[in-house]
Amino acid sequence: MSEDETPVIRVKNLEKIYTGGVHAVKGVSFDVLPKKVVVIIGSSGSGKSTVLRCINRLIEPTEGEIFLEDVQINSPSTNINEIRSEIGMVFQSFELFMHLKVLDNVSLGLTKVRGYSKEKAENIAKDVLAKVDMSDKIDVYPGQLSGGQKQRVAIARSLAMNPKVMLFDEPTSALDPELIGSVLESIKSLVAEGMTMVIVTHEIGFAKEVGDWIIYMDDGKVVEAGPPEIIGEPKTERMKKFLGQILEA
Amino acid sequence: MKKFDFPSLFRSHRVFSINIIIVICILIPLFFVPSSPSEEIPDTGWDGVPIETDFDLNDVVTINGTSALAIGESGKIFYTENSGNNWSEEDSGTIQDLNSIEFVDVPIAVGDSGVVLVKDGDNWFDNSIVGASNLYDVSVVNYQSLNDSLVFVSGMDGEVWKWYNNSWIDLSSVTGVNSDIYGIDFVNETHGIAVGVNGVIIGTDDGGASWEPRDVPEAVQGFSFYDVAFINPIRAFVVGENGTLLRSSGTGDSAIGYNWLVWDTGSSSTINSIGYSSINKVWIVGNDNFIALTKDGGKSFYNQSQPQTIDTDFSGVSFIDGSNGFMVGESGIALYTNREGIDPAQLDTAKSFDTFWVYAEYAYPFLKEGMINTLKIIFLAIFMGFTIGVTLAVFKTSQLNIRIPLSMPREDGTWNFVNFNPLRFFATIYTDIFRNTPLLVQFFFIYFGLVEVGIDLTFEGILGEDRALERAYGSAVVALGLNSGAYQTEIIRSGIQAIPAGQMEAGRSIGLTYLQSMRYVVLPQAIRIVIPPLGNETVNLVLNSSLASAIGFGEITRKGRLLISLTFETFWTWGLVLIFYFAITYTLANILKYVEKRLKIPGLGLGGEE
Numbered sequence: 001m002s003e004d005e006t007p008v009i010r011v012k013n014l015e016k017i018y019t020g021g022v023h024a025v026k027g028v029s030f031d032v033l034p035k036k037v038v039v040i041i042g043s044s045g046s047g048k049s050t051v052l053r054c055i056n057r058l059i060e061p062t063e064g065e066i067f068l069e070d071v072q073i074n075s076p077s078t079n080i081n082e083i084r085s086e087i088g089m090v091f092q093s094f095e096l097f098m099h100l101k102v103l104d105n106v107s108l109g110l111t112k113v114r115g116y117s118k119e120k121a122e123n124i125a126k127d128v129l130a131k132v133d134m135s136d137k138i139d140v141y142p143g144q145l146s147g148g149q150k151q152r153v154a155i156a157r158s159l160a161m162n163p164k165v166m167l168f169d170e171p172t173s174a175l176d177p178e179l180i181g182s183v184l185e186s187i188k189s190l191v192a193e194g195m196t197m198v199i200v201t202h203e204i205g206f207a208k209e210v211g212d213w214i215i216y217m218d219d220g221k222v223v224e225a226g227p228p229e230i231i232g233e234p235k236t237e238r239m240k241k242f243l244g245q246i247l248e249a
Numbered sequence: 250m251k252k253f254d255f256p257s258l259f260r261s262h263r264v265f266s267i268n269i270i271i272v273i274c275i276l277i278p279l280f281f282v283p284s285s286p287s288e289e290i291p292d293t294g295w296d297g298v299p300i301e302t303d304f305d306l307n308d309v310v311t312i313n314g315t316s317a318l319a320i321g322e323s324g325k326i327f328y329t330e331n332s333g334n335n336w337s338e339e340d341s342g343t344i345q346d347l348n349s350i351e352f353v354d355v356p357i358a359v360g361d362s363g364v365v366l367v368k369d370g371d372n373w374f375d376n377s378i379v380g381a382s383n384l385y386d387v388s389v390v391n392y393q394s395l396n397d398s399l400v401f402v403s404g405m406d407g408e409v410w411k412w413y414n415n416s417w418i419d420l421s422s423v424t425g426v427n428s429d430i431y432g433i434d435f436v437n438e439t440h441g442i443a444v445g446v447n448g449v450i451i452g453t454d455d456g457g458a459s460w461e462p463r464d465v466p467e468a469v470q471g472f473s474f475y476d477v478a479f480i481n482p483i484r485a486f487v488v489g490e491n492g493t494l495l496r497s498s499g500t501g502d503s504a505i506g507y508n509w510l511v512w513d514t515g516s517s518s519t520i521n522s523i524g525y526s527s528i529n530k531v532w533i534v535g536n537d538n539f540i541a542l543t544k545d546g547g548k549s550f551y552n553q554s555q556p557q558t559i560d561t562d563f564s565g566v567s568f569i570d571g572s573n574g575f576m577v578g579e580s581g582i583a584l585y586t587n588r589e590g591i592d593p594a595q596l597d598t599a600k601s602f603d604t605f606w607v608y609a610e611y612a613y614p615f616l617k618e619g620m621i622n623t624l625k626i627i628f629l630a631i632f633m634g635f636t637i638g639v640t641l642a643v644f645k646t647s648q649l650n651i652r653i654p655l656s657m658p659r660e661d662g663t664w665n666f667v668n669f670n671p672l673r674f675f676a677t678i679y680t681d682i683f684r685n686t687p688l689l690v691q692f693f694f695i696y697f698g699l700v701e702v703g704i705d706l707t708f709e710g711i712l713g714e715d716r717a718l719e720r721a722y723g724s725a726v727v728a729l730g731l732n733s734g735a736y737q738t739e740i741i742r743s744g745i746q747a748i749p750a751g752q753m754e755a756g757r758s759i760g761l762t763y764l765q766s767m768r769y770v771v772l773p774q775a776i777r778i779v780i781p782p783l784g785n786e787t788v789n790l791v792l793n794s795s796l797a798s799a800i801g802f803g804e805i806t807r808k809g810r811l812l813i814s815l816t817f818e819t820f821w822t823w824g825l826v827l828i829f830y831f832a833i834t835y836t837l838a839n840i841l842k843y844v845e846k847r848l849k850i851p852g853l854g855l856g857g858e859e
Contacts, residue, residue: 081760085760089755089758093749095755
């Protein structure tokens with residue numbers, strides 16, 4: 001990775017201690033460069049989702065600094081709502097707005113946050129829904145979609161806001177195996193367009209394919225980080241063991 | 250029984266038809282239970298107890314349940330102590346016409362040419378005013394003995410006299426009136442009102458030392474007023490020509506008698522006299538056989554019947570309690586009642602109700618009015634409760650925390666904090682209070698209590714004087730709305746908490762603020778989920794609205810009570826009231842079912858898939 005580019009996201013010495021006293025993240029630092037894909041892997045409870053949620057402050061960091069380009073996200077003077085509209089987030093459990101039709105799910109942020117007219121918002125929404133191949137479902141409720149379709153709508157919802165970076169929190173974990181493919185395809189097409197991303201996933205093969213930088217986390221710390229090749233030849237015992245378990249399953 | 254042929258709409262909804270059957274089950278006994286037995290119900294509300302004289306009687310005073318004194322032309326005074334069965338003439342010592350009598354410890358009567366008579370023991374004692382003309386009314390404020398008493402009299406050409414310190418004081422020059430003053434009444438030593446010919450109403454706040462004219466409503470200007478009753482510091486009535494009744498009400502310290510409103514008596518006869526047993530229960534009598542009673546302070550008058558067939562002008566009425574009273578009129582006519590003057594058989598021209606239909610026709614206007622009033626309070630209260638419910642539910646689920654240090658910092662410099670959420674604190678106190686106290690007491694507190702501390706629920710300040718609500722109406726809406734608000738808060742809160750936290754996170758993640766996420770993402774789903782419990786609460790609210798009858802609001806339960814006091818048909822009345830309530834709640838429940846169905850969204854809530 002070249003050093004002369006300004007990172008889109010910079011995480012510095014991130015610490016998170018939950019109210020119950022659980023020390024979930026212990027001094028994590030990494031940069032996300034423009035048009036690059038950072039993939040975070042690790043076993044459950046390793047703190048990777050916490051790191052992701054600290055980036056758009058759905059979880060309040062305890063210590064450390066997080067920047068979106070040159071704006072410090074976790075500073076009290078930052079307008080967090082504005083920052084969040086610049087950062088797309090895709091959840092493991094989709095979290096589509098159940099009471100809104102697909103088109104309204106995607107256009108809600110455009111009308112209420114960006115202040116666009118209904119017509120303009122719906123046009124943008126239709127465009128991004130076409131990108132994820134959901135044009136034929138704009139008029140149905142999320143409850144009538146399959147898991148894979150829901151996740152593609154969720155991707156479209158984030159994409160519609162034209163974010164500077166997109167965060168994926170285990171986007172395929174809640175899907176049946178046969179539905180995973182279509183979601184991964186949608187993400188791959190975004191990669192091809194040069195979208196900057198941070199992805200938390202269990203799909204090792206996918207991580208290897210789209211990742212420009214792999215971070216392996218365990219017990220709240222970054223154990224190993226490097227280009228996708230490290231998945232082929234892990235240096236640490238812990239990562240080796242983790243990969244072994246994944247491949248077995 | 251013939252099988253009912255419901256339209257297919259009914260048959261297709263089993264629940265619907267079951268409910269119809271319930272209604273029919275209530276209706277059937279109404280039809281078959283006969284009218285309550287009417288043994289020995291008197292024909293009229295009043296019994297004739299005539300006095301053997303041809304002279305006109307001018308006034309009467311009831312001394313106890315069976316005794317009374319009647320006075321009339323040519324100095325006539327008659328006394329009875331057996332409900333008017335026998336009248337004995339008393340020696341008045343005068344041949345002047347006597348016009349008015351009052352009884353405060355002793356009877357005092359006034360008449361023409363300044364005659365004032367006081368009954369001392371068995372004899373009438375002359376305390377006439379030298380130089381006075383005809384006296385028309387007397388008001389006794391107190392009487393210990395002749396030289397320790399306070400009495401006011403009014404008369405011809407604006408004369409007003411005051412008996413005080415054992416002498417008559419002439420106040421005629423300070424009244425500012427030189428026409429006849431027919432009525433005078435003092436509520437205490439200082440506050441009095443006098444009324445008379447040509448629309449005169451004057452008042453004093455200083456024991457008669459000065460008088461000032463009071464505003465008379467335009468509709469009755471120039472009418473002659475014949476009697477005034479200053480019942481207590483919050484209510485006074487004036488009666489006069491053309492069926493006129495004026496009422497003035499005040500609250501607390503504010504003096505009354507300044508503002509008079511015209512109330513409908515339903516009569517155009519001249520009204521001569523007022524009798525009362527409380528501020529709400531008032532009898533008025535007048536020319537052309539007119540007798541009417543109100544039990545609600547003048548809002549509605551019901552004409553009473555009496556055995557007199559010839560057209561009689563009644564001149565005086567007097568009640569000692571809520572049921573025993575006398576009235577007198579022309580040519581020795583005297584009447585007595587021990588039943589408020591109410592006569593069950595004569596209340597309606599349809600006489601007694603032979604069948605349920607006849608009764609239902611009579612009851613319908615009462616129950617319809619009650620139903621409209623019930624609907625008014627429940628719709629306003631539902632709206633108010635829902636607004637409170639949504640607001641406080643958002644308060645209760647809010648994440649706002651103020652960190653309050655518990656004590657001095659620890660040795661390592663960190664502090665012990667307790668998290669305090671003022672919004673949740675407020676909402677919790679509110680719901681705890683309203684859900685842990687009886688609704689009836691809340692009604693009493695809001696209706697009787699708040700007015701004491703100056704909170705006026707007539708909303709006069711907002712709606713303006715003309716459109717101000719009846720206080721019982723405003724209080725009923727507020728009490729029901731506040732109470733329902735507490736329950737709706739809990740229901741909507743549970744709905745909000747049933748929405749996965751991820752929905753809020755998703756809303757925040759696209760840049761919506763907390764309140765926007767609440768408004769556009771969480772609440773629309775939460776409220777859909779809680780429509781069924783909200784429906785239950787709405788039905789509860791309708792049923793609870795019957796408690797408004799306890800503060801005197803004329804909703805359907807109160808109208809039922811009124812009907813029973815008029816007809817004694819308890820089974821039919823309460824049966825009909827039940828059906829009216831059922832009709833309201835059942836309709837409401839169906840509307841909510843429809844709304845729920847319309848708002849249903851696939852995948853939201855249990856059983857969401859179609």
